[in-house]
Amino acid sequence: MVDKVPMTSKGFDALNEEIRWRQQEERPRIIEAISEARAHGDLSENAEYHAAKEAQSHNEGRISELEGLIGRADVIDVATMTGDTVRFGATVTLTDDDTGEEVTYQIVGDQEANPKEGRISISSPISRALIGKTVGDSIEVKAPKGDRGYEIEAVKFV
Structure with missing residues (x-):
């Protein structure tokens, strides 16, 4: 049984906006940062690359969390x-x-x-x-x- 998550319609809209931002704006920005850091060469000592990969992990984790919340949302108007x-x-x-x-x-x-x-x-x-x-x-x-x-x-x- 999936536990429903109560939220107001305003809260539901805010979660949808955050997931949109993370998928359509933040994800491409991070991918670009990873690509740019890769171009600098040796990845083992590349702090920019490791920071971008960590940001990617955090962003993808939050997207997963948001998708779970939205999927279990019990929106109350x-x-x-x-x-x-x-x-x-x-x-x-x-x-x-x-x-x-x-x-x-x-x-x-x-x-x-x-x-x-x-x-x-x-x-x-x-x-x-x-x-x-x-x-x-x-x-x-x-x-x-x-x-x-x-x-x-x-x-x-x-």
């Missing part, structure tokens, strides 16, 4: 979702119980998470605490810097 219960794709506004500070996060797939941009992974501790809750509920999150309490202020699907 957040724009079609409604309701006030927190689930995958929800944008949730929280108030920190200790500081009163408001934070807003969107719950997304692992590969599209970026906390600095307000996107947190479905498998993160805060997401797991939020799933199934509604506006007005309080949650406790076990974080590396200690337990944190939050109250859910808003749930939107954008």
